Structures are given as structure tokens and as C-alpha cells.
Amino acid sequence: MSEMRTQALACRDAAQVLAELTTEAKRALLQALADALHAGTGVVLEANARDMAAAREKGVQGAMLDRLRLDEARVAGIVAALREVAALPDPVGVVTRRETRPNGLEVERVRVPLGVIAMIYEARPNVTADAAALCLMAGNGVILRGGSEAVHSNTAIAGVLRQALAAQGVPEAALTLVSDLRRETMVELLQLSDIVDLAIPRGGEGLIRFVAEHARVPVIKHYKGVCHLYVDRAADQALALDLLVDGKTSRPGVCNALETLLVHRDIAAEFLPRAADALGRRKVELRGCERSRALVPAMKPADETDYAAEYLDLILAVRIVDDLEAALAHIHRYSSDHTEVIATRDEDAARRFVRGIRSAVVMVNASSRFSDGGELGLGAEIGISTTRLHAYGPMGAEALTVERFVVRGDGQVRHPESRT
């Protein structure tokens, strides 16, 4: 048996132990992991320094390098995140429905852990602890396959956490870090369909496509966020402007940032120049349709690729639309199924927009930047699904469980002639 398969089987056995832990035991376990990580800060920072040195040597810089970097404050942040996960409601064992059938059978739907979750990720070493914590709290074993650039950091964090698991009497295989970083080993992991219940890739589009292409286990994907703001004819324009500035500029590099502004033609002449002014002062480059450019001549022309782009930068695509239906048609064509926003005071328009949008998150008069597990009340987030199955939108601990059936009877049989 291959090393990868052996490890995965051990993780599955450990997951069975986790699945049966009480809520209190899981909380204590996560607090112990947090304590251990706090105590191990020095070891982790030392390992991170090696990753940083290697990255610098390779010429990595800017945001990429920053994502890799740990310092005392960041490790403290990871420790705090572990304690937050420990305080989350436990989704396991929750009875979501209960019904007594006419024949007296009591049918319950009860949440159980998924089993074994494979996290495939790049760069950020905090994912090693964050993802592991959420998986464990939901009673799952987790197999972590991080990027080679963070290998020392990931190994140090996982090592500290595994020691703490063992000290708590939980098999350390419950948290398994893949040390063999060859692509073919990742592919092998993604094809262990009799062991791995779910793969969650987090990283660039290339990684996610690679995982989707090679997986034989279920995958929940999050490709990208091409988020739209539609400013309706009946919008409160000051409010719309706030949403626009927040959506585009408060953190342009994240997936819930705005990428496209759609404006109803009836208010475009008033709204667009105001928007151009507010965004211009914040160094945002605008790329618009012909009609937009007639109103804001400084705007560059937009083409198809602009409307499809996830800029993750201070650039915004702009288009004037004839009505709400035209806005919906544009969004259907270019949406990445992540998050769309309408600004309007017209209740009927809001309803039509909500009904017409198929994306995971649809917002009325609120910033797209709230499309986040923490902000929407999930407590913590393991990713944002743009796959319209199992979970759609931000995924918290509950999304790492599934409902099954527990049935209690008193000797009911399907066919009376079976009675002996």
C-alpha cells in the first residue's frame, strides 16, 4: 500500500474517534491545540524564517511574500482563531427534523461529520491551523496538503498541533500533513474516493482547476469572485456610493470585492460622475461602455475581458443598463456565482433582483464585502463555495457535516406477511 493511502486510512480511523467526541471534549481539545501553538510560537517562527529566506532567494516579493510571513502577532491571531472555533456551536448531533410516521416510526435527521476532508492550499501557513480547527470541531479528520513555499511553517504548525492531539488521547493521524509534495502524490490523494469524503482547494484558479480536473473525490470549489453592484433607478445614491467605495476600495485583493458597476440609465447622468469622482480620489481606474464614457470622458473603454475579469486591484468595469432585466442579463453572463448587490429603495425591484440572481450571496443595500463567513454569522469560514451543491456561499462548521437518518421503531415491518 502506498504511503499516501496508509496515511489516509489512519486519518479515517482517527476520524471515527473524533466523530464520537462530545462537544465539551472537542472544545477542550481545541483549547489544548491553542495552548500548544501559543507555547510553540518560537518553533513556528523559526521554521517560517526558513520559508521566508527561501522565498526571498527565489525572488518572491510583495503580497505573495506577505501571505507567507508569520510574526508573533500573526501567530497570536491564529491562536485566537483556534479559541474562537472552540467556542462555536457544535453542528454534530443536531437534530434538524423529527417526524413520527403514520406507522409509528420515529424519523430523525441528525447531523454527522463528513469523515475525512482533504484541504489543498497555497502559501498562507495560517490555513494549516484554521482549516484543521474547523474540521476537527465538526468531528472530521483532515489531510492537509499545503504549498512547498510554506513547507517548514506548515510542518512546524502541524507538528505542534499533532503533539497536542496525542497528549489529549486523540490519534494524531486526525490531523495529517502530507509531507510528500509531488504532484502525483496530490493526485493520488484526490483519487482516494473510498477514503476521502471531500476535497476543498483554496488558492489561485490554477490550483483549483488542477484539483477539479484530477479529483475522483467530491470537490467544493471557489473559483473567483466577479461581484457586481447594480445601482437601480430607485437607488438612494449616497447609499449606493458608500457600497461602491467600500466594495471596490476597502480591500481590493479579496474575492468579495466589487469588480463591476452596473447603473440604470435613468440615473447614470447624475450617479456616474459622482462615482467617478469618489473613486478617482481613491485611485481607482474605471473602464466603461460607450454610454458611460459619454458621461465620464476620462474613463477608458471596457471590452469583454473587462466584464469577465476578477481584477483584485483598483480597477472597476462600468456599464450603463436599460433596466433591471438588462442588469440581470449582464450578471448571468459574467457572474462567477459569488456575490451580487442591488442598491434600491424600490421593494419590488429588490424582490425581482433577489429572485433573478442565481449567485451564492445576493444583497440588497449592503456592501459585497460582507460576503464572508464571519460577517454572515457562521463564526469561522473554511472557504466560499461557488459550487451549487452541499454548500453555496460561505462555509462554516455546519458545511463540514451532513444530515443522515436515524429511525426508531417497535418492530415495524414493511410487509405484514413477514410476521413470524
Next chain:
Amino acid sequence: MSEMRTQALACRDAAQVLAELTTEAKRALLQALADALHAGTGVVLEANARDMAAAREKGVQGAMLDRLRLDEARVAGIVAALREVAALPDPVGVVTRRETRPNGLEVERVRVPLGVIAMIYEARPNVTADAAALCLMAGNGVILRGGSEAVHSNTAIAGVLRQALAAQGVPEAALTLVSDLRRETMVELLQLSDIVDLAIPRGGEGLIRFVAEHARVPVIKHYKGVCHLYVDRAADQALALDLLVDGKTSRPGVCNALETLLVHRDIAAEFLPRAADALGRRKVELRGCERSRALVPAMKPADETDYAAEYLDLILAVRIVDDLEAALAHIHRYSSDHTEVIATRDEDAARRFVRGIRSAVVMVNASSRFSDGGELGLGAEIGISTTRLHAYGPMGAEALTVERFVVRGDGQVRHPESRT
């Protein structure tokens, strides 16, 4: 663009129309489909006669031939099933959670259709109508790819239903039957990951493995049902015997039939001979472990393959176990994650069994034969998932939807400095 892709895109557009229909409109639509199928009985039977003739010519017989056969009563049954689906609760639009965040955002979780569902199935032409109805009621478009042996029946049923859709003003692409039955076209369908939201294969293990192997779209599988009955030391033996006879003999060819009996050693000497007697009178062949055979000498010896087998026949594997934990260990090893049953009067044993079992359905003192969407209160069933994701166990209309987020605000922004 290929024909398959063109058809799938048309189905997706039609699905958008379905997604926005009211419950009343969908009920009326399904009643119209039922009326049309009733009126088209003659056409359907004529087509079925051609399939039957071709099958006989190929030497098909027995249960296989029976699965293919339609008559007036069976078509009436399909019509009745359509009317039952029309009366089901509409899962779409249901608000499952509602929360007001500290910043005033109102966050709702609302059920929406999955989008486009591909059904891949064999033989039974009733699936063409049954699956279509459930998909449509949940607001989804459906692409049906049936087996070549039922091609005339499927084409006739789909034709009648599509005419009725069009007459109701719904694009007939909402129900698309794949007419090109080449394997490579099925593979193409299974790889349309930008269009198809879910594939559900129904049929033999070979078909399901083929789908799982080639799909790039999410697949919910149902491989097989190796269902276990564990008769605990504290079982009511008469009750356990009823469950055993019902589970094994009331319909041995289905996936919720029992395949293995596990008996606690303390009651084996009393229970096993009774069981052998009751099953023997019903022509069930027993294959047991050494200890079982010591009690029932007529029993044939069982080997590994017997405990892994889904017999779908009047054969039962038998094993004596030392205790409940040994029963769980056996089930963990051989289970297909479908349905497991315990017979016991010991509440604590029942709890330990329920907690220890990871299968989709776990039953206490009830026949495994109730593991069925209709019996468990789902109204109708599109399949039984043994995939521990999205849905686990019998899948009804609700399993053809997913929750998304609807957020209403009053100008909330994530960062106060975004205010203009």
C-alpha cells in the same frame, strides 16, 4: 459547438424560467404533464412494445425484461406518481434560517434550485417521468440519458411531456432527453462542468463506476446496499425475527434488503435455530461463520466475499459476534454506508449502535426495508445517496435544492472610511 453542449445550454436557460415559477405554477405544470401522459398512454405503449420486441430478440428475459415492460396499469402508476409529486411541499424559496447581525444586516438562508441535473439511468422507462417530475418540482432543468434498451419508450414519454411543457409556456428544453446514446456523448455530458450542476447515476454498479470515473461535474452515487441486522443480546427475539424475515424476504432484489445477520453470542444458541427455521421455510440459503454452523449445521460456510456481497437474492450471510463493538467493527469493514439495523431493548446499546454507525440510515427495532424516501416521509425519491456530501440517504425534492444567502441592509459598509 457540439449538439450535447447546445442542448445543455438550452436546458440551463429553461431552468432559469423554472427557478422563477411559483409553487402553484409548478403544481399546475405537473398536473398538465400527468394529463398529457395519461392521454398519451397508447403512444407510449406502442413504443414500449418495440423496445420489448428488440429486447426479446436479444435474449433478454426475467427481471431485466420485466423492468423494461410497460402496460396500462404501469403507465397509470407513472401518471399517479406525477400527481403525487405535484402535491409535494415546494422546497424552493423556503427560508431555513433568519438572523439579524449586530450591525443590522438581515441574513436569510433560502433554498434555491440546483440548476441543471443530469440523470443517467438504465432499463426502467418510468425513471424518465419520475425523475423529470421531481427535478421540475424543485425548479431544476433535467437532462435524461436513459439506456439504449428503453430508447423508444423513453423517447415517447419525453416527447409527450415536452409537448405538455411547451403548451404550458415552459421551454421544452427544461426536459431534455439525450438521443445520441454513444458513450462518448455521455462522457461529454458528464464533463460540462460549467453547465451541469449534478449528475445522478441510477443503475448497476458498472454504470455508476463509469459515471464516477468520467464525471467532472458533481456526482451523487448510490453504489449498493449491503445492509446489516445486528441482533443484540438484549433483543426482543420475536421482534428481531420479524425484522429479519421482512428485511431478507419481502423484496430481496432491492438495495434496502438485508444481506448480513450479526448475532450476539449470548443469544445465538436460541435465536439462530429459530432464524434458520423461519428463513428456511422461505427458501433462504444461509452462509455462516464457524460458530454459526456449529449451531445450524445445515448452513454453508461463509467467506470474505459473502460478507461483502450484495446478493439481491434469497441468500443471507450470518456471523456470531462477541459483543456490540464487534458488530460495529464488522459493519465498518463491510458496510456500503446504506442502512444498518439493531434489534435491542437496551436503550444504551441502541445509543451506542446509532453513534457508532456511519451509514446514511441507522434503525433501531425497524425493518431495513423502510429505508426509502416514501417510507421516511420525503414523498418521492430520486435515489439513495451513499455519498457523504449534500445528501446522505434517500433523496427527495429538497435534496435537489441548495441553501444560499439573501442579505438585506440599509447601507452597511465593512469599513467606516468608505463613507462618502
